[in-house]
Amino acid sequence: MNLRLSAAMLLVLAIPGIVLAPKTASAQNPSNAPVRVVIVGLEHGHAGGLLSSIPDQKNVELVGISEANTALAERYARQFHLDKKIFFTDTDQMLTQLHPDAVLVYTAISDHRKVIEIAARHGIMSMVEKPLATTMADAIAIRRVSEQHHVPVLVNYETTWYPSNTEAYRQVEAGKLGAIRRVVVHDGHEGPKEIHVGPEFLKWLTDPAKNGAGAMFDFGCYGADLMTWMMHGETPISVTAVALTDKPDIYPKVDDDATIIVRYPKAQLVLQPSWNWPFARKDMEVYGATGYAITVAADDLRVRYAGEKAESSIKAPPLTENEQSSLDYLVAVFRGQIHPQGDLNSLDTNMVVMQILTAARESVKSGRTIELKPLPKQ
Incomplete structure (x- = not known):
């Protein structure tokens, strides 16, 4: 039995007694439309693998990238033939302008809390690269902001997809x-x-x-x-x-x-x-x-x-099909097809x-x- 349960219902995260309703498919993004994602940070080397896989994902559309290091941003733009118009140097500005469905975090681990808090204020779910945080204080703060703003926080591990x-x-x-x-x-x-x-x-x-x-x-x-x-x-x-x-x-x-x-x-x-x-x-x-x-x-x-x-x-x-990659999983969570409680990527597990x-x-x-x-x- 797999704990990654399917459910067209409210998303319940690992916060005892709290029911969180994620931002899900709406008139702006119907259930069959690609999930609009942005990337925050490029200093995590796994960002390269993500950018290589996105073109093959019919259910995901990359609409923006936030990276303060302009030289690093230019390098990725050249390597992956990305339009420079999708690049931003300020995350809050990018989220305000683009209103994406999900934020994919590729910063240093110590910056996860900061990015999740910014995304949460915009009512946007986040997926970070493992591990969740560098300190227990940051992990607890992430759990708190997830509860306060009713947004899922997911953690991506390569081994989930094995x-x-x-x-x-x-x-x-x-x-x-x-x-x-x-x-x-x-x-x-x-x-x-x-x-x-x-x-x-x-x-x-x-x-x-x-x-x-x-x-x-x-x-x-x-x-x-x-x-x-x-x-x-x-x-x-x-x-x-x-x-x-x-x-x-x-x-x-x-x-x-x-x-x-x-x-x-x-x-x-x-x-x-x-x-x-x-x-x-x-x-x-x-x-x-x-x-x-x-x-x-x-x-x-x-x-x-x-x-x-x-x-x-x-x-x-x-x-x-919903569990073969981090992007497949993200899309399924956004669309309410997977209920991430007690699974490998859920917030309760990662606490x-x-x-x-x-x-x-x-x-x-x-x-x-x-x-x-x-x-x-x-």
């Missing part, structure tokens, strides 16, 4: 693995400098204030997101973490490798985010009381069930993710295990 992860979830929900006992998640690559990310991207990725940490936040968020989804939003009991800087000549201010142990009453999550893997990887091992499922890249799994003498390989079925990440950072600083409790209602 059929293998959804199939692992289905295996758990179907009882094929028994109760979850241990989940191990490996995420990362050789390092942002080593894979030649753009200079504007590298600058904030390696700034602990703008990124939250190093590899710990950059890649630890993936597994925290997946586990929170599989645990149906349960807040863990405690978080214990260690972090290393194995390449201080490259990453002197942030960690480039971390191990995070997240404890639940009857289960344990082990996150291994790193900028030191020999190859890029995003994979997960789910061990239950009676079986296991190990994801292999985006589409395949290795599984073994009770009574079997050896594991077997299976291919995950494709995701539904727990932020609890895990900020506790991990505190654990590294203090050398202690950090105990957690569910967030209080607003």
